[in-house]
Amino acid sequence: MHFDGILFFPLTPFGPDGGTVDLDVLAEHVASGVAHGAGGVFTACGTGEIHALSAAEHAAVVERTVTVVNGAVPVVAGAGGSVGTAIEQARTAKAAGADAILLLPPYLVTAPQRGLVEYVRTVASAVEIPIIVYQRGTMVLTPASAAEIATIPSVVGIKDGVGDLGLMQRIVLAVRSVRGEDFAFFNGLPTAELTVPAYRGVGVPLYSSAAFAFVPEVADAFHKAVETGDPLASRLLADFFDPLVALRDRTPGYAVSLVKAGARLRGVEVGGVRPPFVDLTPEDETELAALIETGLALVGKG
DSSP states (O other): OOOOSOEEOOOOOBOTTSSSBOHHHHHHHHHHHHHTTOSEEEESSTTTTGGGOOHHHHHHHHHHHHHHHTTSSOEEEEEOSSHHHHHHHHHHHHHHTOSEEEEOOOSSOOOOHHHHHHHHHHHHHHSOSOEEEEEBTTBOOOHHHHHHHHTSTTEEEEEEOSOOHHHHHHHHHHHHHHHTTOOEEEEOSTTGGGGHHHHHHTTOOEEEESGGGTOHHHHHHHHHHHHHTOTHHHHHIIIIIHHHHHHHTTSTTHHHHHHHHHHHHTTOOOOOOOTTSOOOOHHHHHHHHHHHHHHHHHTTOO
C-alpha cells in the first residue's frame, strides 16, 4: 500500500435534521476529492465524525467510499474507542473492501505503555487488515513502544497528532531500526500545512489536509509549492493557513465544524455537525468565507 500526495479525510454529510447520513452527497464529496488528486482517502475518521456515527452508519460510509474510489487510491477506514468497538469497525472495514484502518486511541481511559501496545496487538490479532496507529490523546507512545508496535506485521504506519517533534524524531529512528524504510509516517496535526516543513525535517513527508475537504485547489497548490520550493507556499501559510488556524482555535470542535462550514460555502450540502460539536457562528462563517476567497485568489482560482 503506497500513498503519494495529500491525504484526504472526507466529511460525513448529514441530512437537514442531522439524524441521517446522506450517502449520495458523501459519494459526490469523495469523488471530487479523488478527482482533485488525493493520494489516499481516510473515511469515517476524525474529520468524518466517527465519534458520532452508529455502527450501521460507519459501515455504510465505509462501503460507499470504497465503491466510489474503486481502487483509484487506498481507502483507510477509522476504527477505535473500546477494544471491542475497534475490532467490530475493523471487521466492517475489511468486509467493505477498505485497504487499511486508522486505529484511533482507546476511549477516555489512560493506560501504561504496555497496555497501549496490547490494545494495538489485540485489534491486529482479531482482524487481518493493515493498521495505521493514530498517536494522539490517550495514546502517546514512547520510542520503545512505537518500535514494539512496528514489529506487529499488520501495522504499516503511525500517524502523529501530538506535535512533539523531538519525540517524533526519536520514534522515526526507533521504528526505522526494526522496520527499515518499510513503514509510513504521517503528520496528522489539525491544519497540518503549518508544520509540513518541520515534519519533513524529521522524516515525515506525508500529511493529512483538512483544507483539502473544502478548498482542494488551495491545498493542492500548497502541496505542489512545497514540493518545488515555490514561494507561493510561504504566502499561503501567511495569508490563508495561519488565519485559518486562528479561527479554528477559537472554539473547541471547530477543527471539524470549520471544515463542514467551508464545504457548505463551496456548495457541498454536508449539513452541520452532530453534538457535542457546534456549528460556526454567523460571524465566524462570514470570516471563513472571506478566507476562502483569499486562498482561492492566491492560487489564481478566485
